[in-house]
Amino acid sequence: xxxxxxxxxxxxxxxxxxxxxxxxxxxxxxxxxxxxxxxxxxxxxxxxxxxxxxxxxxxxxxxxxxxxxxxxxxxxxxxxxxxxxxxxxxxxxxxxxxxxxxxxxxxxxxxxxxxxxxxxxxxxxxxxxxxxxxxxxxxxxxxxxxxxxxxxxxxxxxxxxxxxxxxxxxxxxxxxxxxxxxxxxxxxxxxxxxxxxxxxxxxxxxxxxxxxxxxxxxxxxxxxxxxxxxxxxxxxxxxxxxxxxxxxxxxxxxxxxxxxxxxxxxxxxxxxxxx
Amino acid sequence: xxxxxxxxxxxxxxxxxxxxxxxxxxxxxxxxxxxxxxxxxxxxxxxxxxxxxxxxxxxxxxxxxxxxxxxxxxxxxxxxxxxxxxxxxxxxxxxxxxxxxxxxxxxxxxxxxxxxxxxxxxxxxxxxxxxxxxxxxxxxxxxxxxxxxxxxxxxxxxxxxxxxxxxxxxxxxxxxxxxxxxxxxxxxxxxxxxxxxxxxxxxxxxxxxxxxxxxxxxxxxxxxxxxxxxxxxxxxxxxxxxxxxxxxxxxxxxxxxxxxxxxxxxxxxxxxxxxxxxxxxxxxxxxxxxxxxxxxxxxxxxxxxxxxxxxxxxxxxxxxxxxxxxxxxxxxxxxxxxxxxxxxxxxxxxxxxxxxxxxxxxxxxxxxxxxxxxxxxxxxxxxxxxxxxxxxxxxxxxxxxxxxxxxxxxxxxxxxxxxxxxxxxxxxxxxxxxxxxxxxxxxxxxxxxxxxxxxxxxxxxxxxxxxxxxxxxxxxxxxxxxxxxxxxxxxxxxxxxxxxxxxxxxxxxxxxxxxxxxxxxxxxxxxxxxxxxxxxxxxxxxxxxxxxxxxxxxxxxxxxxxxxxxxxxxxxxxxxxxxxxxxxxxxxxxxxxxxxxxxxxxxxxxxxxxxxxxxxxxx
Ligand SMILES: Cc1cc2nc3c(=O)[nH]c(=O)nc-3n(C[C@H](O)[C@H](O)[C@H](O)COP(=O)(O)O)c2cc1C
Ligand code: SF4
Ligand code: SF4
Ligand code: FES
Ligand code: FES
Numbered sequence: 041x042x043x044x045x046x047x048x049x050x051x052x053x054x055x056x057x058x059x060x061x062x063x064x065x066x067x068x069x070x071x072x073x074x075x076x077x078x079x080x081x082x083x084x085x086x087x088x089x090x091x092x093x094x095x096x097x098x099x100x101x102x103x104x105x106x107x108x109x110x111x112x113x114x115x116x117x118x119x120x121x122x123x124x125x126x127x128x129x130x131x132x133x134x135x136x137x138x139x140x141x142x143x144x145x146x147x148x149x150x151x152x153x154x155x156x157x158x159x160x161x162x163x164x165x166x167x168x169x170x171x172x173x174x175x176x177x178x179x180x181x182x183x184x185x186x187x188x189x190x191x192x193x194x195x196x197x198x199x200x201x202x203x204x205x206x207x208x209x210x211x212x213x214x215x216x217x218x219x220x221x222x223x224x225x226x227x228x229x230x231x232x233x234x235x236x237x238x239x240x241x242x243x244x245x246x247x248x249x250x251x252x253x254x255x256x257x258x259x260x261x262x263x264x265x266x267x268x269x270x271x272x273x274x275x276x277x278x279x280x281x282x283x284x285x286x287x288x289x290x291x292x293x294x295x296x297x298x299x300x301x302x303x304x305x306x307x308x309x310x311x312x313x314x315x
Numbered sequence: 316x317x318x319x320x321x322x323x324x325x326x327x328x329x330x331x332x333x334x335x336x337x338x339x340x341x342x343x344x345x346x347x348x349x350x351x352x353x354x355x356x357x358x359x360x361x362x363x364x365x366x367x368x369x370x371x372x373x374x375x376x377x378x379x380x381x382x383x384x385x386x387x388x389x390x391x392x393x394x395x396x397x398x399x400x401x402x403x404x405x406x407x408x409x410x411x412x413x414x415x416x417x418x419x420x421x422x423x424x425x426x427x428x429x430x431x432x433x434x435x436x437x438x439x440x441x442x443x444x445x446x447x448x449x450x451x452x453x454x455x456x457x458x459x460x461x462x463x464x465x466x467x468x469x470x471x472x473x474x475x476x477x478x479x480x481x482x483x484x485x486x487x488x489x490x491x492x493x494x495x496x497x498x499x500x501x502x503x504x505x506x507x508x509x510x511x512x513x514x515x516x517x518x519x520x521x522x523x524x525x526x527x528x529x530x531x532x533x534x535x536x537x538x539x540x541x542x543x544x545x546x547x548x549x550x551x552x553x554x555x556x557x558x559x560x561x562x563x564x565x566x567x568x569x570x571x572x573x574x575x576x577x578x579x580x581x582x583x584x585x586x587x588x589x590x591x592x593x594x595x596x597x598x599x600x601x602x603x604x605x606x607x608x609x610x611x612x613x614x615x616x617x618x619x620x621x622x623x624x625x626x627x628x629x630x631x632x633x634x635x636x637x638x639x640x641x642x643x644x645x646x647x648x649x650x651x652x653x654x655x656x657x658x659x660x661x662x663x664x665x666x667x668x669x670x671x672x673x674x675x676x677x678x679x680x681x682x683x684x685x686x687x688x689x690x691x692x693x694x695x696x697x698x699x700x701x702x703x704x705x706x707x708x709x710x711x712x713x714x715x716x717x718x719x720x721x722x723x724x725x726x727x728x729x730x731x732x733x734x735x736x737x738x739x740x741x742x743x744x745x746x747x748x749x750x751x752x753x754x755x756x757x758x759x760x761x762x763x764x765x766x767x768x769x770x771x772x773x774x775x776x777x778x779x780x781x782x783x784x785x786x787x788x789x790x791x792x793x794x795x796x797x798x799x800x801x802x803x804x805x806x807x808x809x810x811x812x813x814x815x816x817x818x819x820x821x822x823x824x825x826x827x828x829x830x831x832x833x834x835x836x837x838x839x840x841x842x843x844x845x846x847x848x849x850x851x852x853x854x855x856x857x858x859x860x861x862x863x864x865x866x867x868x869x870x871x872x873x874x875x876x877x878x879x880x881x882x883x884x885x886x887x888x889x890x891x892x893x894x895x896x897x898x899x900x901x902x903x904x905x906x907x908x909x910x911x912x913x914x915x916x917x918x919x920x921x922x923x924x925x926x927x928x929x930x931x932x933x934x
Contacts, residue, residue, distance in 0.1 A: 084686045085830050087870045097869060102686045124866050128835035162839055187828075205391025207398040209664070209681070210826040211838045218391045220380070 043107030047071075047091075048114050054105035061089050061100040064113075070266035071113050072122060072151050074129075074240055075188035076101035078272075081197060083189050087125055088151065090118060123155040131162045132211075134169070134183035135241075141250035142242030144258030148186060149241075150265035165211075172217070174225035177247050178236050184243040185215045191244055195235035203229045215243070339377070345370060346381045357386040358697070360396055360679030361662055364403050365620075369470070372448075373407040392680065399681035399827075401455060401663030402471065402620050409444050409451030411489045414468040415477075418457035418582045419773075419817040420740045420803060426465040429477055430454070436486045450489055456665055456821060457582035458621040461740035461803070462747050463506055470495060471623045474502055505624060507589045508747030511763060514726050514734040516750050518714050522596050523641050525716040529604045530649060538564070538608050541712060543720030545732040550576055550668070550705030551775070551799040552874075553731075556712065559702055562692045564609040566700035571611040573602050573654075574677070574696060574703040578619045578661060578668035581776035582821060583801030586736040587706040589748050591618075591625050594710060595632040599656060601709025603641065604716050606654040609702055614656040617673050620663050629658055665825035669873055670703040671695075672827065683829045684873035705799070707736055727753030731792040739764045741773075741804035751791060758787040761804065768806045771889070776801035777818035778878035781811075781885040811893055812848045815882045819844050822879035833876030836867035844883060853899050861887060 042055045047069050054063035059082060064071050075086040084102040091100045092112040100113070112118065129148060137143050169182035187206055195203040203224075207216045219226035229236060236246055255261070259268060349366045353359035360382070367378045374397045383390040397403045415421070415430045430452075434441050437450050444451040460466035460475050467474040469485075472495065481502060488498055509516060529537045542557035563571055575598065579587040590598060602614045618626065633656055636642040646652045659677055661667050667676045671685035674696050685691075695701025704712075711733060715723050724732045731753035737760065740746045744765025751760065761769055771783045774791070775798035782789060782796070789796050805814065823837040843860045846852050852860075864880035864887075871877050887894060 082686065084872065087830050087832050087872070090870050099686075104688075121866050121870055124862075125831050125870060128831050128839070132831075132835045162835075163842065165838075186831075187834075202389040202391065205389065205395055207391065207395040207681075208828065209399045210823065210828040211834055212398070213828040213834065216391050216394055218389050220390075 043105075045105055045107065045109040045111060047111040052105075058105045059101055060091065060093065060103050060105050060109070060111055063105040064100065064111075065270055068270045069113075070270050071100045072154060072265075073101055073269075074147060074151060074186060075190065077190055077238065077240075080190065080193050083193065086129070086186065086188055088122055090121065090125075092118070119155065123157050124161065126152050126155055126157055127159075127161040129186045130157075130160050131164045133165075133167060133185060140184070140242045141245055142184070144255055144261045145253070146242055146260070147240035147265060148184075150260040150268075153260070154265050169214070172224050174223040175227075175229070175247075176225070177231040178224060178229060179245045179247055180215070180217070180224055181243055181245065182215060184241045186241055186243070187213050187215070188240060190238045190240060191215070191235045194238040195229070195233065198234040201228055201233065201235070203227045203233070203235055342371070342375065342377055343381065346378055346385075350382070350385050355385060357388050358677060358679045359659070360386070360388070360393065361400070361676060362659060364393070364397060365660060365662055368403050371407070372410065372412070373404045388679075395681050396679065399664060400620075400661070403662050407444065407448065409439075409449055410492075411450045412468075412470055413450065413452050414455035414458075415453070416456075416458040416460065416464060416466040416468075417454040417817070417821075418461055418464070419814055420461040420583060421457075421464040421466060422813070422817060423741060423805075423809070424465045426477075429465055429479070429482060432479060433482050433486070436482065437489065449492070455621075455663065456580070456825060457584075459579055459585045459588050459619070460505070461583050461585060461738065462508060464740075468621065471620060472503055473505055473621065473624050475505060503624065505588070505592070507592050508745075509589065509593075510739075510745050510747040511749040511751070513750030513752065514723075515711060515714055516594075516736075516748075518718075520594075520597055520713070520717075522600065522636065522639060523647060525597075525600045525604055525713040526607070526641065526647055528717045529607060530647060534608050537604065537716055540720040541608075541715055544711075544715045544723035545720075545729075546708065546711055546715060546723065547731065547793060548705055549707035549711065549735070549799065550670075551581070551778075551797070553793045553797060556704065556708055559692055559704070560605060560609055563700045563702045566693060568699055569610075570613060570699055571609050572696040572699060572701040573606050573609065573611045573614040574670075574673065574701060575602050575614065575616045575656075575706060575709055576668060576670065576673060576703055577616055577622070577706050578665075578673060579622075579706070580619060580665035580668045580825075581778060581799055581801050582818075583738060583740055583773065583776045583803045584799055585738040585740075586748055586800040588622060588625070589738075590706050590710055590736075591622065591629060595629055596636070597713045598706055598709045599632065599636055600641070601711075601713040601716075602656060603646065603654055604712065605702055605704070605709065607646075607652060609700075611702075612653045612655070614654060615677055615696070616656055616658045617667070617677060618658055618660050619667075620661045623660065626658065626660065633658070664827075665821075666827045666873075666875055669875065672873070673703065674701065681827070683827050684875075707800070728790075728792050728794070730794045735791055735798070736800055737791070737798070737802045738800045739802045739804065742766060742769075742806035742809070743804045753792045754790050756788050756790050757782065757796070760791070760802070761787065764804070766804045766806070770805045770807040770809055771811070772805065773801070773803040773814070773818075774798050776803075777821055777882055778874070779881065781814075781882065781889060783889045786889075811886055811890055812897075815886050816841075816844060816848060818882035819879070822875065826875060826879070827873075830870075830872035830876065832867050832870040833872065833879060836863060836871070836876070837879050839863055840867060840880060840883065847894065847897050850897060850899065852897065857894055857898060 044051050044053050047064050050069055052063050052067040061071050061076055071089050073089045075083045082102040084099045089100040093109055137149055172180040192204045195201045202218050205216045208214045217224050217227050349363045353363050364374055367374050379390050379393045383393055397405055434452055439445040439450055439452050441452050458466050463475040465477045546556045547553040548556055577587055642655050644653045664682045666672045667682035669684050670691055672682035674691055676682040677696055691701045691703055727733050734750050734752050737749045739749055769784050771781055773781050774796045779798055819841050823841040826833045826837045828834040840863055847856055864884050867876055868880045
C-alpha cells in the first residue's frame, strides 16, 4: 500500500511498509526519536516520537503509514511532553555531558537541544551503575544507557549474535551482556559489530576513538539533529525536493529538504564512524 | 506435570545440601528432569524456573547455563525472566519464603503491625533473608484474599486471616523446621463467601451441557447467540466478546489459540479465584466452546502465582473432563474436534494480566506488552490468532450457550448486558462475592454488604475510580463506573492519602519498565506524592504533580501507565481541598525534608540512632 498522509499540514507520500516516522523522515519532516533507527525493527519504548494520529495518541516509529492519516507532531502539548520525557531520561541515568566522550555525537543530547531543554526539571535519581571496561576495544558506561534496545537489536538482527539483553523490571531495568561472567570481554562481540557502534548515547563506546573528532567538530555541533536525520534519509532515498502542503496552514518544518546540509553529508550513512 | 507443586507440601523443609553448594551432577540431573517435564519447550521457561526456584531457592548460574544450552535460548533471556518476576530470584531466598500482602485492604486490617511483629519474632528484616537461610520475609502486591486478610504466602501457598496468635504459631513451626504439610490446615483455608448469587451463579449446570447445546444449535448459530447477548469482556476493557471470537475464527493463519486470563492482579479483585475454586468446570467448558467456534485445538490457562493453592484441584478437573470426553480427541464424539487445556503459572507480575504481556509471558519471556497493532486476535500466542478472555467471560459464555443470548441481554442495561461479579472488601460487615445486574447503583451495593459511614469507594481497583460519598447514585456499568470486579469500601476513619500512596506505590512497583513515561514517571509520581503528603510540598509541587499525572497517562505504552495516575487524578478531583491543606503555607520554609536528604550521609557514617536525626538535634 502506498499513498499520502498529512503531517502538521504537510502532505507526505509513503511507500509500502513504511511507518509514519520513516515516511516523515524521507519527506524531510523530522519527528524526534531515540529508540528508532532506520533499517531496524520498530521497538516503541522511548515514546519520544509520540504523535496524534487521527486524534489518537500513537508512536510514529511503530504505526504503519496509511493513506489519509492526519498526524499532529509539533503541537505545543506534544512538544512539551516530549521535553519532559527527555528530561526523565536525563534524571534516570547519569549524564554529565561536559565530560562525556560522546558529547556532540550523542543523539540524546542533540534531541535535548532540539527540544530547547534547559534543565533536568525532575529530581535526579542518582542511579548507581557499574562500568564495564573489561573488553579491550569496547566500553560500557551503564550510567548513560537509556534502554533503547538498539544494541540488542543490532547484535541479533545485524550481527547474528545475541550479545546484549535488557533485564530487570520497572525502574530496575538494566542492560546485560550474554557471557558466562556477564562481562563484555567474555562475550563474542567484536569491535566490527554493528552493536558496538549503534548506541545513540555514550553508553557503548569504542575505546581509543572518542576524541578522533575533537569537540566542536562533531556531527551535532554544526547541524541540529532534525537536519541530520532528514538529510540522511533524503540522501538514502535519493529523494526529491519539497512536498506540497495538504492544507492552507502549512506549518514550519524542522530542517526541510532545501537545507544546505546535504552537501556536506558523507556519501553513505555509515554508523561505524562516529554516529 | 507437577510445575504447580513447585513448593510441594510434602517436601520436608531443609531440602538437601543442594541449597548450599549444589553438586554439579545432582543439579544437572534435576535440571534435566525439569527439561524433560517441560518437553524442552522454551515457551515453558517460566514453569521450569519456578521448579528450579522451588528446589534451589533461587536460579543458580549453573541452572541458567544448562537451560540456555538445552533450550537454545540466550542466557540473557533467562536472566531477564528471573529478574522480571517477583517470585524468581538470582540469589537464594529462605527455605521458608514468606510474603505479606501489601494491598490497602490488608493495611486496613492491621498488616503493617503484623509484618513488623513477624519480622521481630523471626529476627529478620523485611526484604531480607535471615543469616542462617531458614527464612526470608517480604512484602508483595495484593494476593487476592482481601475478603479474608491480612493475607500472605509461604513458599507460594496462600495464608489467610493472619493475626498475632497465628503468627506466634507460624514462627514456632518455622523455627522447628516443620514441613508445610504439618502446619494447621486452617492457616491455608480459603473461604469463598458468595453473599449474593444472581443470574449466573444461580444457574444449575451439568458438565458438557453447554457443549451439547452448542453442537445441537450449530457453531455459527451459537456465535450469533453470544453476539445477541451483547456480552462484553469482564477483564476490564469491555470489548465485545462475539466480535473478538468472530475475528479470530476468520483468520487464515493456523493454529488458533484460546487463553483464559486468570492473572487477576488488580488489587481488591478475587472473583476469578472464587470461580476457579467452585466453578472451574464451567470455565473450562467456556474455553472449549470458544475453541469449537474459533477453530482451536490448544487452550492455556494463565494462573497467577498467588493462586498456587488452586493448581492441583484444577488439574483434577481437567483430568475428569478428559475422562468424560469433554477434552481431548473427538470431544463429545464430534469427529475432528480436538482440544486440550494446559495450565501455566505466572510468577508474580501484575502486568501479565495485560493480554499481550501475558502472551509474552506464556512464551517464556518477561511480561512486556507488545506493540499494537497487530492485536493478539490476529497475531497472538506464537504469533498466531489468539483469543484472550477473562475467567468470568468464559463463565458467562457457557451459560449463554445453554440459555441463549436473549436470556442474558434482558438483564442489565442496553450497553452493559447481563450481570457482574463484584469482589467486595474493606469497611463493610459482609465482604465477599456479590453478583449484580449491570446498572445497579453503588448505594444499593453498599447497603447489601453492610457498609455504613462510607467516606468513599474505590471501584475497579487502583486503576479504576475513587468515588466520594457524594456520588453513590452512580452505577456499575461500562458507561458509568466500569470495573473488572474490585470494589473497596472506605469509612470515614480512613486517610485518603494512605490509599492513594498505596496505589501509586503499587504502580511504580509493577511498571514493566519498557517505556520511559511509565518506567521513570511512576517513580517520579510516587516521590512527588510523598513530598506533598509529608508536608514538604509548595503550591508549585501540586502543579507539578498534576502535570506529571498527565504526562504518564498520555504517553505510556499500555493500560498500566495509562491508569497509574488515576488514584491521584481522581482524588485530586474529588478532594482538592485535601491536597491544598497539605501544602506548606509559609513561603520561606524549605521545600524538602532536610533530615531525609541526610539519609545518605547517615548510611555512609553507619549510624541511624536518634541523635543522627535532625529533629532530635533541633529539640
Ligand atoms: C495492566 C493491566 C492488567 C490487566 N489485568 C487483567 C487481569 O488480571 N485479568 C483479566 O482478565 N484482564 C486483565 N487485563 C485486561 C486484558 O488486557 C484483556 O483486556 C482481557 O483479558 C481480555 O478479556 P475480556 O475481553 O474477557 O475482558 C489487564 C489489562 C491491563 C492493562
Ligand atoms: S550519553 Fe549523551 S546525554 Fe548522556 S552524558 Fe553523554 S552526551 Fe550527555
Ligand atoms: S547501551 Fe546504548 S544502545 Fe544499548 S540499550 Fe543502552 S542506550 Fe540503547
Ligand atoms: S522512537 Fe518511537 S518510541 Fe522511541
Ligand atoms: S512500562 Fe509498561 S506501560 Fe510503560
